[in-house]
Amino acid sequence: MATHMEHSYAFFLGCIAPNRYPGCEASAIKTSAKLGIELLPLKGASCCPAPGAFGSIDLNVWYAMAARNLCLAEEMGKDIALICNGCYKSIWEVNHKLKHNDELRDGVNEVLAEIDMQYKGTINVWHLAELYYDDKICGVKKVADSVTRPLTGTKVAVHYGCHLMKPQKDRHFGDTENPMWLEELVGALGAEPVQYRNKMQCCGAGGGVRGYDLLHALDITNEKLINIKEAGADALTEVCPFCQLQFDRGQVEIAQNFGKKYNLPILHFNELLGLAQGMTPAELAIDLHAVDCTSFLEKIQ
Amino acid sequence: MVEKNYGNPELENKLRDRNYYVTDSNKDFSAEVKKLSGTISHMCYQCGTCTGSCPSAPRSSYRIRVFMRRAILGLEEEALSDPDLWLCTTCYSCSDRCPRDILPTDVIMAMRNLAFKTGHAVPKNFLQTVQLIYKTGHGVPNNDANRAVRERLGLPRDPPTTHTYPEYIPGIQKIIDHYNLKAEADRILSEE
Ligand code: SF4
Numbered sequence: 334m335a336t337h338m339e340h341s342y343a344f345f346l347g348c349i350a351p352n353r354y355p356g357c358e359a360s361a362i363k364t365s366a367k368l369g370i371e372l373l374p375l376k377g378a379s380c381c382p383a384p385g386a387f388g389s390i391d392l393n394v395w396y397a398m399a400a401r402n403l404c405l406a407e408e409m410g411k412d413i414a415l416i417c418n419g420c421y422k423s424i425w426e427v428n429h430k431l432k433h434n435d436e437l438r439d440g441v442n443e444v445l446a447e448i449d450m451q452y453k454g455t456i457n458v459w460h461l462a463e464l465y466y467d468d469k470i471c472g473v474k475k476v477a478d479s480v481t482r483p484l485t486g487t488k489v490a491v492h493y494g495c496h497l498m499k500p501q502k503d504r505h506f507g508d509t510e511n512p513m514w515l516e517e518l519v520g521a522l523g524a525e526p527v528q529y530r531n532k533m534q535c536c537g538a539g540g541g542v543r544g545y546d547l548l549h550a551l552d553i554t555n556e557k558l559i560n561i562k563e564a565g566a567d568a569l570t571e572v573c574p575f576c577q578l579q580f581d582r583g584q585v586e587i588a589q590n591f592g593k594k595y596n597l598p599i600l601h602f603n604e605l606l607g608l609a610q611g612m613t614p615a616e617l618a619i620d621l622h623a624v625d626c627t628s629f630l631e632k633i634q
Numbered sequence: 635m636v637e638k639n640y641g642n643p644e645l646e647n648k649l650r651d652r653n654y655y656v657t658d659s660n661k662d663f664s665a666e667v668k669k670l671s672g673t674i675s676h677m678c679y680q681c682g683t684c685t686g687s688c689p690s691a692p693r694s695s696y697r698i699r700v701f702m703r704r705a706i707l708g709l710e711e712e713a714l715s716d717p718d719l720w721l722c723t724t725c726y727s728c729s730d731r732c733p734r735d736i737l738p739t740d741v742i743m744a745m746r747n748l749a750f751k752t753g754h755a756v757p758k759n760f761l762q763t764v765q766l767i768y769k770t771g772h773g774v775p776n777n778d779a780n781r782a783v784r785e786r787l788g789l790p791r792d793p794p795t796t797h798t799y800p801e802y803i804p805g806i807q808k809i810i811d812h813y814n815l816k817a818e819a820d821r822i823l824s825e826e
């Protein structure tokens with residue numbers, strides 16, 4: 334791949350995107366290239382590791398494992414870009430904590446020394462969506478200019494998820510009660526962003542709850558789906574493959590357990606951007622989604 | 635180990651009893667929660683904004699404010715044996731709204747760490763994630779159906795992670811072994 338793009342990042346993949354929704358990975362690479370952002374493989378990266386399931390057991394191991402991933406990017410001399418809120422929680426937050434807490438950093442480096450690595454604190458971590466929104470890197474206008482098949486006539490609801498913007502006081506995104514920046518990006522694709530009740534509510538899957546008590550997690554998801562449907566959305570977009578899994582496969586599980594059907598297509602923002610830039614559903618492996626996206630795809634033909 | 639077991643009458647009665655017994659208090663517990671969480675849990679004035687913001691509260695007996703009270707009063711056993719401890723989705727809504735600038739979510743994370751450390755029941759799925767990451771580097775590993783789709787998309791069959799470069803896995807195992815985490819997970823899961 335060309336190495337002359339203006340902005341290049343180590344692409345941290347995580348687990349769910351490459352191993353369950355590879356369309357997210359493929360579209361992230363292709364859509365970003367069209368926006369002058371190059372995503373390079375981060376060789377040897379692991380799970381971020383899962384902030385809920387893994388961090389709940391032992392935070393110190395969570396710090397050390399995330400730090401190992403950070404070291405790989407430090408060795409490349411590249412900032413990390415990623416496409417998952419869960420990964421953001423681990424990779425961004427541990428980077429932030431280690432940069433600002435000497436005691437924590439020393440502890441982590443003691444462990445990393447056993448595998449001949451050292452965390453130095455030389456890189457930054459970004460969610461790809463925030464890079465798209467950032468005028469210095471890309472900006473909404475550039476995203477709009479890259480569109481060749483506007484999503485005109487569709488209504489798209491946005492799920493921000495939790496771990497990108499919250500906790501607000503430790504992040505840099507501002508308002509977490511009713512943010513609108515992702516809606517701006519959706520609007521840039523020609524779709525109409527719709528507002529719905531309790532937009533910032535969690536998908537229900539986080540903190541290990543999906544694995545611990547599936548029905549409890551699904552009940553939270555179900556509440557969101559009711560609110561989104563009520564607003565007349567044709568699809569839901571998000572920036573987290575784990576939320577995507579919960580909304581997408583979750584709809585099948587909700588049908589099985591609660592007898593309710595929503596048929597709401599769930600698309601990662603990169604998949605949505607891919608469609609708007611003219612990628613075909615096959616190039617995005619949309620058929621891997623549990624919920625049939627045909628209704629939405631027909632609207633944009 | 636729990637299954638989410640609310641069918642233990644003795645535990646249920648104990649958790650239902652909201653009286654405060656000085657003898658149940660363990661000051662060290664409060665201090666440890668504060669240290670591990672890195673948040674000012676002792677500043678909580680029990681206003682309930684956290685519970686009011688919590689997506690788990692309306693559909694269960696889980697009350698984050700109750701756990702905050704336990705943190706302040708040092709009610710270790712009550713906190714660590716309550717199956718509700720594992721119903722927090724870590725959404726941080728409570729943390730964004732707490733008028734005292736506390737991060738109740740991180741109090742829950744600290745308590746979960748302490749539950750594991752002190753041998754209290756920990757849900758299986760958390761430990762299985764540890765095992766999977768130890769073995770493959772991924773909490774959610776690749777599979778053949780997905781490999782075929784990746785190929786179709788023009789991606790390598792395995793992502794350029796530990797899946798393609800397994801030589802990185804021993805380093806990961808060293809980190810996890812440093813904390814004896816895998817051995818503990820194996821032990822607890824085999825006691826099933
Ligand atoms: S919102 Fe904050 S101060 Fe109020 S009860 Fe919850 S933790 Fe305590």
Ligand code: SF4
Pocket residue numbers: 684687688689690691698721722723724725726727728729738739742
């Ligand atoms: S972080 Fe946990 S306790 Fe706080 S509102 Fe979310 S689910 Fe409830």
